Amino acid sequence: MTTLSTPQEKAELLEKAAVQGRSLWDDARARLMRNRAAVTSMVILGTLVLLATIGQLLWVHDYDTIYRDRVWIAPTLENWHLLGTDAQGRDMVARILVGLGVSLMVGIVATFVSLVIGVTWGATAGFIGGKVDQAMMRFVDILYSLPFIFFVIILMVTFGRNIVLIFVAIGAVEWLTMARIVRGQTIALKGMEFVEAAHAAGVSRTKIIQRHIIPNVLGPVVVYVTLMIPVVILAESFLSFLGLGVQEPLTSLGRLISAGAQDMEPAPWTLIGPAVTMMVTLFCLNFIGDGLRDAIDPKDR
Amino acid sequence: MLGFVLRRFSVAIPTILVIITVAFFMMRVAPGGPFDLERPMPEETRQVILASYGLDKPLIFQYFDYMGNLFQGDLGPSLKLRDKDVAEIIAEGFPVSATIGLFSMLLAIGLGTLLGSIAALRQNSGTDFSVMTFAMVGISIPPFVMGPILALVFGLYMGWVPTGGLDPRYGMTPDRLILPVITLALPQIAIIARLMRASMIEVVRSNYIRTARAKGLSAPAVIVRHALRSAILPLVSYLGPASAAVISGSLVIERVFQLPGIGKHFVDAALQRDYTVVMGVVIVYATLIIVLNLLADLLYGVLNPKVKYES
Numbered sequence: 001m002t003t004l005s006t007p008q009e010k011a012e013l014l015e016k017a018a019v020q021g022r023s024l025w026d027d028a029r030a031r032l033m034r035n036r037a038a039v040t041s042m043v044i045l046g047t048l049v050l051l052a053t054i055g056q057l058l059w060v061h062d063y064d065t066i067y068r069d070r071v072w073i074a075p076t077l078e079n080w081h082l083l084g085t086d087a088q089g090r091d092m093v094a095r096i097l098v099g100l101g102v103s104l105m106v107g108i109v110a111t112f113v114s115l116v117i118g119v120t121w122g123a124t125a126g127f128i129g130g131k132v133d134q135a136m137m138r139f140v141d142i143l144y145s146l147p148f149i150f151f152v153i154i155l156m157v158t159f160g161r162n163i164v165l166i167f168v169a170i171g172a173v174e175w176l177t178m179a180r181i182v183r184g185q186t187i188a189l190k191g192m193e194f195v196e197a198a199h200a201a202g203v204s205r206t207k208i209i210q211r212h213i214i215p216n217v218l219g220p221v222v223v224y225v226t227l228m229i230p231v232v233i234l235a236e237s238f239l240s241f242l243g244l245g246v247q248e249p250l251t252s253l254g255r256l257i258s259a260g261a262q263d264m265e266p267a268p269w270t271l272i273g274p275a276v277t278m279m280v281t282l283f284c285l286n287f288i289g290d291g292l293r294d295a296i297d298p299k300d301r
Numbered sequence: 302m303l304g305f306v307l308r309r310f311s312v313a314i315p316t317i318l319v320i321i322t323v324a325f326f327m328m329r330v331a332p333g334g335p336f337d338l339e340r341p342m343p344e345e346t347r348q349v350i351l352a353s354y355g356l357d358k359p360l361i362f363q364y365f366d367y368m369g370n371l372f373q374g375d376l377g378p379s380l381k382l383r384d385k386d387v388a389e390i391i392a393e394g395f396p397v398s399a400t401i402g403l404f405s406m407l408l409a410i411g412l413g414t415l416l417g418s419i420a421a422l423r424q425n426s427g428t429d430f431s432v433m434t435f436a437m438v439g440i441s442i443p444p445f446v447m448g449p450i451l452a453l454v455f456g457l458y459m460g461w462v463p464t465g466g467l468d469p470r471y472g473m474t475p476d477r478l479i480l481p482v483i484t485l486a487l488p489q490i491a492i493i494a495r496l497m498r499a500s501m502i503e504v505v506r507s508n509y510i511r512t513a514r515a516k517g518l519s520a521p522a523v524i525v526r527h528a529l530r531s532a533i534l535p536l537v538s539y540l541g542p543a544s545a546a547v548i549s550g551s552l553v554i555e556r557v558f559q560l561p562g563i564g565k566h567f568v569d570a571a572l573q574r575d576y577t578v579v580m581g582v583v584i585v586y587a588t589l590i591i592v593l594n595l596l597a598d599l600l601y602g603v604l605n606p607k608v609k610y611e612s
Contacts, residue, residue, distance in 0.1 A: 142316055148549075150324070150567070150582075150586065151323075153568065154571060230441070237445070238445065238549075238553060241445045243568075258445070261448075264452075264453050265457065271450070271453070275446045275449075279442055279446065282440075283438075286441055
């Protein structure tokens with residue numbers, strides 16, 4: 001909170017507060033806007049998203065156009081190869097923009113998949129409680145201790161490198177923590193009076209979960225989602241790096257980094273461009289996530 | 302406590318069996334096989350080869366054959382690398398993977414605890430800010446970006462360490478292992494430093510620390526003997542996931558730095574449908590992760606007297 005210098009200001013603020021009540025979300029937004037790192041990150045990330053969506057269409061080169069006579073050109077203003085070209089003579093700027101778009105999309109979609117599974121699983125377990133809860137969370141515990149990356153790799157090998165499958169595979173792996181968080185919150189909420197009141201008024205369990213539990217666990221979930229998107233982007237890049245992600249000529253940041261790592265001796269710019277893009281993206285997402293956590297859950301500060 | 306260990310094993314063993322079964326069948330429904338070459342071989346030759354590995358039988362029989370051999374400790378022959386047993390491949394690769402993994406974990410725990418504690422004790426200072434920035438960098442830069450960059454800078458430009466993997470003539474030498482170990486440890490250092498900072502900040506505010514200070518203990522004694530002991534608990538419960546993360550990280554590290562560990566074999570084998578090698582690595586790593594998780598839980602109980610294992 002900003003310090004109030006005069007009693008007059010204080011009075012004004014009190015008056016304002018009395019006139020219009022501030023919801024939890026208004027408060028959170030105000031706190032988030034004061035977090036300089038988070039706001040800067042949001043601006044940068046917004047720019048990156050615009051570049052990856054619209055910029056990709058407007059850029060002078062296509063991501064899959066091969067210029068045979070322009071292999072491994074260092075960054076230059078000539079022909080607008082601002083970040084150089086790769087081993088096949090494709091423009092790096094165009095490829096990075098497409099790769100960024102794919103990585104962001106995988107991040108968002110796979111996070112959504114895990115969000116749906118995790119919230120449903122956690123809310124159900126927490127709300128029903130008892131034996132069902134124990135069995136469901138035991139299942140999560142067991143899955144937690146599995147070497148998941150191995151299964152994802154086998155899965156990718158088994159069903160081919162399909163982009164939809166990447167979403168599903170990563171989403172299906174990352175829902176566990178979400179389920180735990182939601183369950184904890186649900187159990188805390190279940191004891192609250194308004195839930196008991198709904199129960200007493202004869203509202204069905206499904207309705208209570210939908211109308212009362214899920215909206216109220218949204219805060220921690222939003223925070224976790226922002227922190228999960230970078231994790232998912234990393235997971236996809238990890239697979240791409242091992243040669244199991246999206247397929248040529250489509251690309252993702254992980255794939256570009258993998259190719260760049262192989263060519264780093266003759267053409268370091270093929271590594272540096274995608275690597276920096278990825279670092280900046282992950283930085284922004286992590287800062288926004290941290291900022292959101294501080295904003296929504298102020299007791300940590 | 303013995304009851305707790307037994308109970309955990311009674312869950313762990315079925316878990317491993319399920320993992321083996323799922324991995325077995327998933328691998329087999331994958332299109333393509335280990336003997337699909339670019340130039341197709343005559344059908345009769347193919348049948349002979351398949352039969353020699355028992356791959357011509359119905360899948361369910363293959364499964365029981367495999368499990369039967371497994372219980373006798375036989376992981377079978379590699380289908381791709383001639384004249385090699387899966388056990389041999391794992392025995393050759395494991396020392397490399399284990400060395401890197403172990404040193405990374407030690408580095409991560411040591412440095413992470415130190416950095417996190419320092420940041421917490423100087424909360425909101427310049428030191429705190431730089432440690433947390435470093436941690437953010439560590440979390441945001443994945444190993445497969447860090448690895449090539451470190452190799453580029455220290456290997457190629459500076460020439461301090463050799464690039465190009467292990468030299469079989471000399472085996473594992475420190476100069477060839479240092480970059481892989483650092484790369485693998487960095488994200489974990491970052492995560493552990495963040496964990497330690499958060500828990501240390503909470504602990505030093507508690508009453509018993511104030512008591513310890515009030516009775517005149519020196520600052521280092523208060524921190525090392527009193528604060529660290531309880532501040533380290535969240536770190537201990539993170540050890541299980543951390544070891545899993547290091548193991549998955551090693552898949553990438555071994556590829557980036559061209560180290561002949563089992564992670565590299567696993568990816569190659571999965572791509573070439575070398576069923577037995579894939580299964581062998583999955584079994585070894587799954588068992589390892591489950592055992593490490595159990596150890597971490599036990600350690601947690603030893604350090605935290607509040608935890609009681611009901612038998």
